Amino acid sequence: MITNDAIILGLLAAILGFVFYTAGSEQRFWKRFYRFVPALLLCYFLPSLLTTFHIIDAHNSNLYYVASRYLLPASLVLLTLSVDLKGIINLGPKALILFLTGTLGIVIGGPLALLIMSAIDPSLLNGNGPDAIWRGMTTVAGSWIGGGANQAAMKEVFDVGGQVFSAMVAVDVIIANLWMAVLLIMAGNAKKIDAKSGADTSAIDTLRERVETMQRKHARNPTVQDLMLIAAVGFGITAIAHAGADFLAPWFQANAPELARFSFTSQFFWLIIIATTLGVAMAFSPAKKLEGAGASKIGTIFIYFLVATIGTHMDITALSESPELFLLGLIWMAVHAGLLLLVAKLIKAPLFFMAVGSQANVGGAASAPVVAAAFHPSLAPVGVLLAVMGYALGTYAAWFCGQLLRVVGAG
Incomplete structure (x- = not known):
């Protein structure tokens, strides 16, 4: 197994380069291939093969940590430089409805899955x-x-043993990543799905068009100065976010530990909150002009590297070790997905709202913007905002789900 992170990073960069090169190819085979398989899905799936076939040691690699702690906050800053808050507000309540529906699907899906599997x-x-x-x-x-x-x-609240916790971490990672892959496939066919369901996508189209108009208006050939300023803004605010997180998380841990239920004691929570907030604030400053030099494109590159590192953490062969637990997880996720699809159909919501509402729950701030950006880079902030709500609701909803699971498990 390859353990050198420099080599693993090179392999991931080569995979991303291969995907984008073929995605832009004029050859008939590749045109047909990418008509059905989204490029983003390959950026996620191909790295997973490196882990599945034991080519790399992703478990001891620091690349995901670097991507999630350094590249993700920087990408959120660069993607929010062109944020259109008015346009996001005009998206209406459907995104929030589907986010809460996704939460409900997880709360009731767990006990239902356990009931079904216990019969088997x-x-x-x-x-x-x-x-x-x-x-x-x-x-x-x-x-x-x-x-x-x-x-x-939840591990502490419900006194979860180490053995079952390890097994459930594998279920969590693999089932969540498989579902993310399904969402990316759906994102690649969003127009067809929305047309078939009769969903009103006008607000999303308007937001996307406004951002694209702004990009065209300020578009220019970037200079070295532009690129250095983009790096300065992205990583400079990331540094500020880390400094704030390093102070706030321990402070709340020491002075208000009861706020841990809101994730106030989590450094990653504060990292995402501060980076996103300052990124939005910069959208009202002259830094917004950096979008014309390609700020969101660089932010998107960071997102793709994050996707590749996420992919390295999915080992499909782990399914064979505890098949009954993975079937349990699949049923659980099917309840979540089924409820979302039902409500989306009833309120005629666009696929975007369903996909991001789901990923804001299941994937959180690390992957909700990835799925949102699969529809359009300008929509990434919507994923971040909903994911932050997931942090706030997480402990309460999971605790209630735990009480339902206790009733079923003890029965």
């Missing part, structure tokens, strides 16, 4: 010990609604 395999209801399946499922609920901080909170 009664051993899943293995009492109330630390390694009880229902206890492990509470950590997945925390992860799928809020994120890592909420997952850790």
